[in-house]
Amino acid sequence: MKRFTQCFILSLFLGWFTAPVQSETKILSLDEAIQIALTNDPWLAGSQYSQNALNDEAKASATLPDPKVSLMAGNLPTDSFSISQEPMTQLSASVTQMFARGETLALTKRQKQQLAQQHPFLRADRRAKVTTTVIQLWLDAYQAQESIRLIEQDRALFEQLVDVAQVGYSSALGNARQQDVIRAQLELTRLSDRLTMLWQQQEAAQNRLSEWVGVAADNALAPDLPTLTPARAWSPQAVEYDNELARYEWIRHHPAIQALDMYVDATQTGVDLAQQKYKPEWGVTAQYGYRANDPMGRSRADLFSVGVSFDLPIFTENRQDKEVSAAISRTEAVKTEKQLLARRLLAEMRTARVQLLRADERLTLYSEQLLTQIAEQAEASLVAYNNDDGDFAEAVRARIAELNAKVDALAIAVDRQKTIAQINYLLAEASFDDARPAKPF
Numbered sequence: 001m002k003r004f005t006q007c008f009i010l011s012l013f014l015g016w017f018t019a020p021v022q023s024e025t026k027i028l029s030l031d032e033a034i035q036i037a038l039t040n041d042p043w044l045a046g047s048q049y050s051q052n053a054l055n056d057e058a059k060a061s062a063t064l065p066d067p068k069v070s071l072m073a074g075n076l077p078t079d080s081f082s083i084s085q086e087p088m089t090q091l092s093a094s095v096t097q098m099f100a101r102g103e104t105l106a107l108t109k110r111q112k113q114q115l116a117q118q119h120p121f122l123r124a125d126r127r128a129k130v131t132t133t134v135i136q137l138w139l140d141a142y143q144a145q146e147s148i149r150l151i152e153q154d155r156a157l158f159e160q161l162v163d164v165a166q167v168g169y170s171s172a173l174g175n176a177r178q179q180d181v182i183r184a185q186l187e188l189t190r191l192s193d194r195l196t197m198l199w200q201q202q203e204a205a206q207n208r209l210s211e212w213v214g215v216a217a218d219n220a221l222a223p224d225l226p227t228l229t230p231a232r233a234w235s236p237q238a239v240e241y242d243n244e245l246a247r248y249e250w251i252r253h254h255p256a257i258q259a260l261d262m263y264v265d266a267t268q269t270g271v272d273l274a275q276q277k278y279k280p281e282w283g284v285t286a287q288y289g290y291r292a293n294d295p296m297g298r299s300r301a302d303l304f305s306v307g308v309s310f311d312l313p314i315f316t317e318n319r320q321d322k323e324v325s326a327a328i329s330r331t332e333a334v335k336t337e338k339q340l341l342a343r344r345l346l347a348e349m350r351t352a353r354v355q356l357l358r359a360d361e362r363l364t365l366y367s368e369q370l371l372t373q374i375a376e377q378a379e380a381s382l383v384a385y386n387n388d389d390g391d392f393a394e395a396v397r398a399r400i401a402e403l404n405a406k407v408d409a410l411a412i413a414v415d416r417q418k419t420i421a422q423i424n425y426l427l428a429e430a431s432f433d434d435a436r437p438a439k440p441f
Helices: 002-013 030-039 042-061 104-170 178-218 244-251 255-278 320-386 392-426
Strands: 068-074 090-099 282-290 303-310
Touching (some): 030 104, 030 178, 090 303, 104 178, 104 255, 178 392, 255 320, 320 392
Antiparallel strands (some): 068 090
16 A cells, blocks of 8 residues: 555656646737737727827818808888899998907917827827737636636646545545545536636636736647846836935836826916907908999999997906816816826826835745745655555645645746736836827728
8 A cells, every 4th residue: 555655746846747738829918919909909990090180170260261152132122122222222242351369260270289299199108008908818718717727737636636545545544534535526626617717717817807908718728937127127126215306307208107297288278278268359341332323324333341340348346257267177177087087097106116125035035945944744644644654644634735836836926017018007008009090990
């Protein structure tokens, strides 16, 4: 019986249990998932259309309104409706052209252009958000996939432990007890339940990922954990965190903040637009009147009229004053939004920094000490049980602890990559490529 058990133990430590081989086709890497998501994101195309619309509106808003033409037959006698009977009768045509108040046209054009200039920054922020989201979802599916691989790898071990316990229990020379057999079978059942839960998690993550990459989310994921690095040579020690200005320096070029800067400029232009309403709106009218010959055949002179019209914005308390006040308040409200966004990004940066520091510490602890110690403990427990000097339950617990440590180490490594992805979003900057038109559908 001991030799039989030793053979099993020897086979375990000689590496009989290898990971199941995945299909060589239809492997979805993280880079491929990000590229698919960015290429097929309809929001980017919609943003480009909105920018084009604002640019066209800017050109249209800088143009004078169309002139108005009026045709009229004036002072017709009601007894005959003859245009030659009365000297006052005339056929007239007039043209009226209105002119905007002050610099309204130029300011309206500038405001539309400023709103259009938001969109390259909004698209840069969207690309960074989509990239971070896809990385998070891909890593969720990857963690479940690799956890399944680790458990299935050790599942064969527990199946052999069940066989060892059953042979030892049925053999007169064995030292196994019935409770050892039951314990081994119980742990095998728990592994099956754990696998079911992980399959559920993997399928849920793949379904969430399919929102961004479509049917490619059903493919197996690349077996190697991607190694992400913080952007712009950032490190947890790179920021002087007791200095608010130094912290703000890392996020002030974020496209979301720059987009709000452009919106602030647009609202400030709105204040200038509201102030133009204190100025009069002008209009010029030119009229030509044709008169027919009189009943005696004598010629009558045609008439020409020209005039200027304008309004008088003198009652400003309840209109112009309030519109200017509203425009100023709107600008201050947007500035408040920028302050809130900057505070949120800074808080997220501080949180991510701490998370990365702690993840590095835990990974170092696992790789340099914990995994080795737990593996040695599991091996010692199996050897002790084989030599009738240990408890079977303790040997099983040691093996479960080793499996849990491997799964925990994987989770820490995955969480570290998620944290780096979040840091890279916080460090995002707009580039010239963001001004290029998005691919329409």
